[in-house]
Structure formats: C-alpha cells, structure tokens
Amino acid sequence: MPALSPDDVARLAALARIDLEPAELERLAGELDAVVAxxxxxxxxxxxxxxxxxxxxxxVDVYREDVVEPSLPAEAVxxxxxxxxxxxxxxxxxLEED
Amino acid sequence: MSTATAPAATGGEPLVAYDDATxxxxxxxxxxxxxxxxxxxxxxxxxxxxxxxEPNTQVSPVSLxxxxxxxxVNRTAVEHGIRIGLALDCTIAEMCRFARKNxxxxxxxxxxxxxxxxEPIAADGHLDVVLEDGTPWRVEVERAHLEExxxxxxxxxxxxxxxxxxxxxxxxxxxxxxPLVEIVTRPVTGAGARAPEVARAYVAxxxxxxxxxxxxxxxxxxxxxxxxxxxxLRPSPDAPLGTRTETKNVNSFRSVERAVRYEVSRQAxxxxxxxSVLQETRHWHEDTGITTSGRVKSDADDYRYFPEPDLxxxxxxxxxxxxxxxxxxxxxxxxxxxxQAEWGYSDLEMRDVVNAGLLDVISATVAxxxxxxxxxxxxxxxxxxxxxxxxxxxxxxxxGPAEVAELAGLVESGRVTDRMAREVLEGVLxxxxxxxxxxxxxGLEVVSDESALVTAVDEALAANPDVAxxxxxxxxxxxxxxxxxxxxxxxxxxxxKRVRELVLERVGGxxx
Numbered sequence: 001m002p003a004l005s006p007d008d009v010a011r012l013a014a015l016a017r018i019d020l021e022p023a024e025l026e027r028l029a030g031e032l033d034a035v036v037a038x039x040x041x042x043x044x045x046x047x048x049x050x051x052x053x054x055x056x057x058x059x060v061d062v063y064r065e066d067v068v069e070p071s072l073p074a075e076a077v078x079x080x081x082x083x084x085x086x087x088x089x090x091x092x093x094x095l096e097e098d
Numbered sequence: 099m100s101t102a103t104a105p106a107a108t109g110g111e112p113l114v115a116y117d118d119a120t121x122x123x124x125x126x127x128x129x130x131x132x133x134x135x136x137x138x139x140x141x142x143x144x145x146x147x148x149x150x151x152e153p154n155t156q157v158s159p160v161s162l163x164x165x166x167x168x169x170x171v172n173r174t175a176v177e178h179g180i181r182i183g184l185a186l187d188c189t190i191a192e193m194c195r196f197a198r199k200n201x202x203x204x205x206x207x208x209x210x211x212x213x214x215x216x217e218p219i220a221a222d223g224h225l226d227v228v229l230e231d232g233t234p235w236r237v238e239v240e241r242a243h244l245e246e247x248x249x250x251x252x253x254x255x256x257x258x259x260x261x262x263x264x265x266x267x268x269x270x271x272x273x274x275x276x277p278l279v280e281i282v283t284r285p286v287t288g289a290g291a292r293a294p295e296v297a298r299a300y301v302a303x304x305x306x307x308x309x310x311x312x313x314x315x316x317x318x319x320x321x322x323x324x325x326x327x328x329x330x331l332r333p334s335p336d337a338p339l340g341t342r343t344e345t346k347n348v349n350s351f352r353s354v355e356r357a358v359r360y361e362v363s364r365q366a367x368x369x370x371x372x373x374s375v376l377q378e379t380r381h382w383h384e385d386t387g388i389t390t391s392g393r394v395k396s397d398a399d400d401y402r403y404f405p406e407p408d409l410x411x412x413x414x415x416x417x418x419x420x421x422x423x424x425x426x427x428x429x430x431x432x433x434x435x436x437x438q439a440e441w442g443y444s445d446l447e448m449r450d451v452v453n454a455g456l457l458d459v460i461s462a463t464v465a466x467x468x469x470x471x472x473x474x475x476x477x478x479x480x481x482x483x484x485x486x487x488x489x490x491x492x493x494x495x496x497x498g499p500a501e502v503a504e505l506a507g508l509v510e511s512g513r514v515t516d517r518m519a520r521e522v523l524e525g526v527l528x529x530x531x532x533x534x535x536x537x538x539x540x541g542l543e544v545v546s547d548e549s550a551l552v553t554a555v556d557e558a559l560a561a562n563p564d565v566a567x568x569x570x571x572x573x574x575x576x577x578x579x580x581x582x583x584x585x586x587x588x589x590x591x592x593x594x595k596r597v598r599e600l601v602l603e604r605v606g607g608x609x610x
Contacts, residue, residue, distance in 0.1 A: 015200075015400060015402065017202055054195060054404075054405030054406075054407065054411070055405075055411070057410070059410040060193075060410050060411045060412065060413045061410070061411075061412055061413055061414075062170060062171065062409075062410050063170070063171050063172070063173035064144070064170040064171070064172060064173065065173060065174075066137050066138050066139050066172050066173065066174035067138070067139065067144060068138050068139050068144055068145070068146045069139070069143070069145070069158070071145055071146070071155050071156050071157055071158065072157055072159065072162075074152070074154055074155050077154045077155075077157055077271075078154065080164075085254075085268055086268060087152060087153040087154055087270075088153045088154060088252070088268035088269055088270050089154075089268065089269040089270075089271075090266055090267075090268055090269075091251075091266060091267050091268075091269055092266060092267075093255075093265055093266050093267065
C-alpha cells in the first residue's frame with residue numbers, strides 16, 4: 001500500500017471543502033496513512049472464497065410500499081436553517097452551474 | 099469550402115454553415131435523459147411527490163439529509179425501473195446497488211446524491227425510432243439507472259435570473275428525492291447530417307414509450323423529462339471519437355434538434371480554426387437557440403462513488419421481472435404497425451397521421467364506429483386545419499372522437515352529403531350541439547322524400563324545356579343544368595346522384 005502524500009491529502013481536502021495549512025497536510029498525511037494501513041490489514045484475510053460486500057448484514061431487497069406519509073411541519077423544517085426566506089432555505093450565492 | 103463566419107448576431111461563437119460542417123465532419127451524438135417517475139412518494143422516503151405544493155412542505159428527515167435519517171427504497175420506483183428496462187429490451191440486473199455520488203451543492207442537502215454507478219438496474223438495450231420520412235433507426239441504450247432528483251434553487255438578486263450575479267439562492271426540497279430514471283444511449287454514429295433529427299426522434303419516441311408504460315407523464319415543459327445532449331465531431335467515420343460537449347437540461351423536442359445543430363456548427367468552426375473542442379458542459383438558451391460554455395470537466399468531477407452503506411443490495415427475482423414483463427402494454431412501435439395494418443393506411447398516410455399526433459384521436463374515433471378512412475379524412479383535414487388556425491392541439495378542439503364518428507355515420511347513411519357534413523362540423527365547432535342536433539337545427543338533412551324531389555325535378559324540367567329535348571336526343575350531359583337547378587331549389591339538401599337519376603327517369607330518355 002503506497003503512502004499518502006501531502007498532495008493526496010490536499011486533493012481530498014479540496015474535494016471535501018476543508019481548508020488546510022501546509023503543516024496540517026503534512027501531519028494528516030502521516031495520520032491518514034496509519035489509518036489506511038490499519039484498514040489494509042483486511043486484505044491479508046481476503047481469499048477467493050470471500051465475496052466482496054458493501055454491507056455488514058446478510059440482507060437484500062428491503063423495500064417500502066409507495067404510500068405517502070406526513071411531511072415534517074414546515075416550521076420544523078426551517079428551524080435548523082441558518083437563514084430562510086419565503087418558506088425556503090436561504091443559501092449563499094452560487095457561483096457554479098445549475 | 100466556407101470558413102468560419104463572424105459571430106452570430108445572438109452573441110454566440112463563430113459558426114460554420116450546418117451543411118458545410120456535416121460535409122467535413124462526422125457527427126456523433128449521445129443522449130442522457132432523466133425521467134421523473136410518477137410514484138406517489140419519493141425514492142427513499144414517504145414524502146409526497148405531488149406537484150405544486152408550498153415550498154418545503156413535502157419533506158422528511160431523509161429528503162433533508164438530516165443526521166441519522168435512514169432511507170428505504172420505494173418498491174414501485176424499482177418496478178418502474180424494471181418496466182422501463184424491459185421495454186428498452188435491456189437485461190435486468192440480478193443484483194444491483196445504490197451508490198453515493200459525492201459533491202457539494204445546496205440543492206443536494208446530503209452532500210451526495212444517491213444514484214447507481216457501476217451496477218445499473220438495466221443495461222444493454224435499444225429503442226427503435228422512426229424518422230420523419232419513415233426511415234427506421236435503432237438507438238442503442240447503454241443503461242438505465244435509478245436515482246433521486248435534487249431540490250429546486252431559485253436565484254435571487256441577479257439581473258438576469260441566471261446564477262452569475264445572484265446575491266443568494268432560495269432552496270425548496272420538495273423535489274429532492276423524487277425518483278428518477280436516467281437512460282443513457284451509446285454513442286449514436288452513422289447518422290451524419292441527420293443526427294439532430296435522430297436525437298429529436300429518439301427523445302420523442304422515449305416520451306411516447308414512457309407514457310405508454312404508465313411510469314411517467316414525461317412532460318418536458320414541466321421538467322418531468324430532461325435531456326442532456328452530447329455532441330462530438332470527428333474528421334471521418336473511421337477516426338476515433340472526438341471530444342464531446344454536454345449541453346444540459348434541454349427541455350423540448352425541437353430544442354434537442356436545435357441544440358445538436360448548433361453544437362455541430364460551433365464545433366466545426368473551432369476545429370476549422372485549428373482549435374480543440376473543450377470537454378465541458380454547456381447551457382442551452384431557448385430564446386436565442388445557442389449554447390454557452392458552462393463548466394469545464396476537471397478534478398472537481400471526482401465524485402468518489404462508493405456503495406451506499408445505508409441501503410442493502412437489490413436482487414430483483416426473475417419471477418418479479420417476468421411478472422413485470424407480462425404486464426407490459428403494447429409498445430408504441432408495435433401499436434403503430436398493428437393499427438396501420440388494421441386501418442389499411444399507406445406508409446405515407448400513417449407517417450402523416452403519426453407526425454400530426456393524430457394516432458390516438460383516430461383510434462378513438464374508429465373505436466366509436468367510424469371507418470378508418472373517414473376518421474383520417476376529418477381529423478387530418480378539416481379538424482387539423484381548424485386546430486392550426488386556432489393555434490391549439492386537435493385534442494383541445496370542442497369536437498371529440500364521438501362527434502367525428504357521429505358525423506361520419508351521418509355521411510355514410512346518406513343523411514347528409516359530404517359538403518353538408520362540412521357545414522355540420524362548422525356548427526359543432528361553433529358549439530351548436532352534436533352533429534345530429536346541428537343537422538336538425540340548420541335543416542341540413544338530405545331530402546330523401548321522393549315525392550318532394552320529383553316535384554322539384556318536374557318544376558326544373560318545366561323551366562328548362564330545351565334541356566328535356568336535348569336529353570331525349572341523347573345528350574345526357576345536358577341533365578347537369580337541371581340537377582343544378584334542383585340542388586339550388588333544395589338548398590343543397592338533395593342527393594345529387596339520386597336527382598340525376600330522377601331527371602333521366604322523368605324525361606324518359608336514355609338511362610345513365
């Protein structure tokens with residue numbers, strides 16, 4: 001497993017919209033590397049007879065019927081909004097596309 | 099050989115005349131169509147999907163992405179996905195999963211969209227479409243996958259209403275989480291200059307199919323169906339695919355066609371000038387018919403897809419898939435072929451009927467007892483002209499299949515002549531009642547009372563003694579003058595053929 005570089009961390013930070021100083025990039029590269037290494041130990045027990053899985057429970061096909069349930073009350077919906085206007089969430093100006 | 103022209107008056111980029119562009123470059127298109135499914139509730143929670151509610155009144159912790167909220171898949175949405183896949187002749191996955199598509203945007207409160215990535219519900223199908231001149235065209239479908247819609251942003255404070263210049267945005271999450279199916283074609287090659295037409299025909303055929311399946315109203319003008327149009331050029335059909343642009347959210351059949359044409363002309367100008375087409379998304383401008391640069395594809399498009407840990411895999415049983423297959427309605431292409439055979443229309447007649455959007459009304463009129471020929475005659479003639487003059491759809495006219503069938507019946511039974519039927523229709527269109535009521539009210543019925551006709555014929559003959567002489571002398575065509583006089587006297591309410599027979603009978607000359 002190749003080590004994570006500060007550049008890798010910078011890229012992940014940008015994707016996650018987290019602003020990091022160069023010193024933090026260095027430090028986190030080391031820390032994240034340790035995390036990845038720990039997780040990588042799983043590879044040592046993988047063999048052909050262990051299927052890949054995305055879920056810890058042996059469950060498939062959990063569905064609900066198409067039946068309407070009550071909405072949250074509008075005041076509750078907006079209660080956690082930093083700002084609201086006309087029943088809608090008010091968010092900062094968006095500079096990218098639709 | 100033409101060169102790039104000056105920028106269009108609309109403020110667009112340099113363009114090459116379309117015919118020149120397609121003479122020099124091979125056009126390749128691809129279409130990604132998003133369809134809102136007509137379920138009662140959202141993809142992952144029980145919030146209503148009804149249109150037009152007050153903002154943020156159809157939301158749940160799941161649609162708002164609140165911490166700890168757990169999604170559960172809507173079974174009907176999955177079934178609709180299977181239905182669409184089967185109708186497109188796709189293979190339905192034996193196992194598939196949802197994935198998180200990670201990005202930041204205020205209309206997606208979870209900071210990821212729950213979609214399907216490498217395991218779509220349906221893959222490897224096709225849709226057969228018919229171009230305007232009747233040419234069949236098969237569009238290969240790569241995949242159809244399930245996902246959820248985003249919220250709706252309104253940008254406030256900008257001068258243009260576009261995002262640039264907006265001070266802030268207001269977000270309504272009623273739409274967030276509404277089930278979507280995205281249908282993606284493989285690159286469509288070989289269409290050449292007809293690529294815009296193929297694009298339009300495909301989207302139109304897909305709309306018809308989705309409606310026939312009952313999975314969506316697929317109203318483009320309401321955003322229930324939205325097309326992203328990919329276009330690329332290459333020097334020849336043997337060359338590798340060129341760099342493509344993706345024009346987002348094109349919202350009418352006509353715009354799909356225009357957007358392809360515009361991009362072909364624009365990209366040809368870029369290439370002619372020795373430049374390279376940028377791989378980017380582009381905005382479509384309905385008013386000016388141009389596209390403008392959106393966002394260049396970049397690292398920001400690293401969506402870091404991974405299997406959605408809050409949902410378990412789906413393994414649609416083969417029994418379920420077969421049950422859905424058995425419940426598929428007759429699909430539009432098959433229906434057209436069947437109706438054409440049943441009605442005995444020529445290819446040309448059928449094409450005109452389909453292009454004019456008359457298939458359903460004619461079908462309904464025939465079902466009410468009219469002959470297919472009469473139904474086509476009235477809907478494709480008088481009524482289509484009236485609708486055109488009034489600038490409405492034929493279905494919006496105050497005349498329906500029942501009235502047209504009744505009118506056709508009146509002609510067939512000989513109660514009114516064809517000419518009188520037009521007047522009857524005029525009365526019905528003017529709101530004077532049913533065809534039979536108009537016949538009575540306007541006194542339009544054919545005079546079938548023989549004695550009244552005989553009297554009228556005798557009077558006309560008496561007024562034209564020379565005509566009787568001529569007929570007796572063998573000049574049968576002279577009868578026309580008397581027939582005309584009788585028709586005039588009865589204000590057109592007589593059957594001209596019968597009048598002619600009577601004239602010859604009364605004169606006692608040669609029989610017709």
